Amino acid sequence: MALLSKKDGKLLMDPLADNNPITIQVLGICSALAITAQLKPSIVMAISVMFVMGVGNVVISLMRNIIPSKIRIIVQLVVVATLVIIVDQVLKAFAYELSKELSVFIGLIITNCIIMGRFEAFALANGTWRSFLDGIGNAAGYGLILVIVGFFRELLGSGTLFGFPVLGDPVEKTGLYAIGYENNGFMVLPPMALIVVGIIIWVQRSRNKALIEEN
């Protein structure tokens, strides 16, 4: 972390683990359920959110002194919506296949509460560079969980990774399927995403007891 001071580094790294937006703050769960049935959309979603969040945090931070406080939520919403539409259009023009695969998910970024949360809690009160780091860090923390959940759901639910059959062919009964293994159809349904996220939270808290809340 020679590039960044210790404080700035913390902004970037904290959301990846000890202050993760999904597992600790329990934000952005809705999209984590919706798109993690496969690995590829999870990754593209993570990248798109990272763009929207990085740029959005910078824009809000630049405007933080001139935004009227009465309509700040609306202003934040407009900024997110604008960035999301730009991402959507650019994907449609330059990566059409990918944009078709993601279709509604890109629009769903607007409803991602992590983004609004960081705008409101951080970018409105902090400088541009710090806001940028905070945005990238939180988006990365969100993306990390998405990728982990997507990995397990696709592997156990469909027996594939990025669409490649890694466990053999379930119809021809090759590979693992030859010895009686079956795909778990539950894994492709949204409730299982919640359970996988739950397991991640469990693992994380049992490794770091400081995260456990006192009752």
Added chain:
Amino acid sequence: MGINTDKNSYTIIFAVIMVVVVGSILAGFANGLKPMIKANERYEKQQNILFAMGVNENAGPNDVAFIPTDRVEATFNEYITKQLVLQGGEITEDDQAYLIDIDKEKVMAQKDASYNRKLPIFVGQKDGEELYVIPVRGKGLWDAIWGYVALDKSMTIIGVYFDHKGETPGLGAEIKQRYFMDDFTGEAFLTGEEFEGIAVAKGNNDPKNLDKSDNEVDALAGATITGDGVTTMLRQDVKEYVPFFKNLSTGNN
């Protein structure tokens, strides 16, 4: 900053400026990217039509590989010999027929019972055989589903391509997987002279789809409504073309 950001007048001015700025940025983006997006949509249609005909770059049994966009235009012109539009009893040739908006036509036909909707059909040539590609559109569980069906003269399927806007990944979204689409190949729309359609059926006795004369393919587990949507889409949209095929066999076209 010496501005009082709490004043009502300031808030209103800020809002107005923001709307104008954001509006022009987005309008600029939409305008600048429009030609590319339109071209992508056009290539996609051509790719899908060719895919249904069996003109594709599939290497393995699970591949869905289209002709790449840089070659699709030339390939399309090579394989599609004629594009026809059927309207009422009229048949006209139109080399832009693949761009006809089927949704719009359906809505117009629904609003006005006397309107005969335009039915595009693409006549192709592959391995010396003449075949006919029909576009179909319907609805799945969440959103639109559509596809292209390539038929021979007797309305037996040579190949299909299905796509969807927002079916559930892993369930309904599987209609665009090869194992589902390939099941349709060889199925017939007609039983004798009668139009029967092809049903996506649960619990049929032929899960491996060896019986090609039962007008049924095996459904996808967990995707009943999407499957029913495919059934309805094929029944309704392909049925409109039956007179065309009847005339074809009697040599009236």
